[in-house]
Amino acid sequence: MHRFEPSSTQDETLFRPIERTTRKFYLTVAVLVAIILFAVIMYLRQMMLGLTVTGMMQPVTWGFYIVNFVFFIGISHAGTLISAILRITQAEWRRPITRMAEVITAIVLAIGGLHPIIDLGRPDRVANVFLYGRLQSPLLWDVTSISAYFAASTVYLFLPLIPDVALLRERGKKHRWLYEFLSWGWQGTPQQWKVLHRAINIMMIVVVPIAVSVHTVISYIFAMTLQSGWHSTIFGPYFVVGAIFSGIAALFIAMIAFRSAFRLQAYLKLVHFQQLAKLMLAMAVLWGYFTFCEYLTGFYGGEPAEMKTLLYKVSGRYAPLFWTMIVCNFAIPVALLSYKKFRTIPSILISSFAVLIGMWLERLIIVVPSLENPRMPFPTHIYVPTLTEISIFAGGLALFALGFIVFAKFFPIVSVWEIQEGRALGKAETEERIESYLPEEQPSHA
C-alpha cells in the first residue's frame, strides 16, 4: 500500500515555470520558431525543385538527412532507456532526472522519424510503404521498431506524469481542462497507486528491449548491405552504445540548461551530474573499444574495397573529421571525467558538447565515405551539404529545443511526486534494501 500523498503546495520552484511566463520565454520561442520557419521554407523549396537542391548525387544518395536521422534516433536512447534502467535498478538519484530523459525520447523520436520522409524528395511516396512495403527490408524494420518505440515511450512518459498533472489540476491556476483531461480521474487512493505502479513496472521492462532493438535495427540498414565500411557484425551493439552515449550527452545539456533557466540547483545537484557522468565515461570507453575493434578488423582483413574506404576515412579526405571524432568522443570525455575533481558541471558540459559533435561526426563518417567509394566502377561524387540540408538540420535542433520548452511550460520538468516520495519513503526503503543485502550480525564467540 502506498503510504504518502504528494502535496501541491510544496516544491513551488517546480510549478513556477508553468504558472509564470517571462519575457525570456517568448524571446526564446520566437527565435526557435524563426529557425523552424526558415527550415520549412527551405523544405518547401526542395519539394518544388526536387533533391537537386541538396548535395546528394549518385552514388552518394544518403547525406545529411540520413546522418541526422541516425543521430536524432540515437539521442532518443537517452530517455526511456536510461530512465527505465535507473528505475529497474532503484537508483535513488534518478528522481530529478527521469522526466527530462523521457521527454527527450518522445520529442527526438518524432523529429528523427521525419528525416527519412524529408530524404524522399517525393514525400507522397511514403504511402508506398503502407501499400506495397516489403517487411524483409531493414528499412521496414525501422518503420516498425521506431513507431513501436515511440508508442511505448509516449506511454512511459505519460504514466508517471499522471500524479503531477493531478497536482496541477488541484492548484487550478492554468489550463484546468487540460489537466482534468490528462489526470484520468486521479485521486491518489491506494488502489490507484497500485494500478499506476504496476503499469510503470510493466512499461519499464518492456521499453528496454524495444529501445535496444531500435538502434540495432537502424544499424542493419547499413550492416545488411555488402557496402565497404558497412558490412559489419558489430554494428548493432556499436550503434546501441553510440546511441546511449550521445543520449546521455543530450540529457546533460538539457539538465544544465533547465537547471540554470528554472533555478533548479536544489533539485539537480552536483551529485546527480557526477553519477550520470560515470555512465558517460563508461560509454566513452566502450565506444573507443568498439571503434578500435571495427577499424582493426577492416584493416587486418586488407580487402581492397574495405581498405580504400578505411584509408579514405583515417588518412584521406575525411581524416580531419575522423580524428576530430576520436578527440571529441574519446579523448575529451575520458580526460575530463576520469577524475572526480574534474567532474564539475562546466567540464561535464564541455564533454557533452564534445560527445554530441563527435557522435554526429561518427554518423557522417559511417554514411558518406562508404557511398563515395562504391565497389562498382561508378564515377564517384564528393558530397558537400547545401544550405537546404544545413537549415533543415538547424530546424530539427530548434524543433527539439522548442518541444522541450513547450513541454516545460505545461508540465513539471522534474517529477514532483517522485521527489516527494523520495523524501517521504526513499530513505527508509533504501536502508531496508541495504539491510536485506547484508548477512545478519553473528553473535561473537570471544
Place this chain on the structure above:
Amino acid sequence: MPEPDRGPWYQRGIRALQILSIVLMWAFLGGVVTWMVNVVGVSRAQGDALTASVGISMVAVPVYTLVASVLTYVYFGLRRGRRPEK
C-alpha cells in the same frame, strides 16, 4: 487529492475525451494490424520471402497490443480506484 466540481456536462465531456484517447490507441493498433496483414498479403502475392513478413508481424503486433492494453488497464483501473462519490 480533491477534484474541482465543474458540472455534469463538463465532466462528461472530459470523460468522453479520455475514452476517445483510449479508442484512438486501439484504432492505431487496428491500423498496424491491417498494415501487417496487407504487407504479408503483398509478400505472398509477389512470391517474396513470406516468413520474414510473418516473423516481423509476430513480434510487432504483440508489442503494440501490450502498450494499448497497459493504457486501457490504467484508465479503467484509475476509474475503479476512485473514492465512492457522496
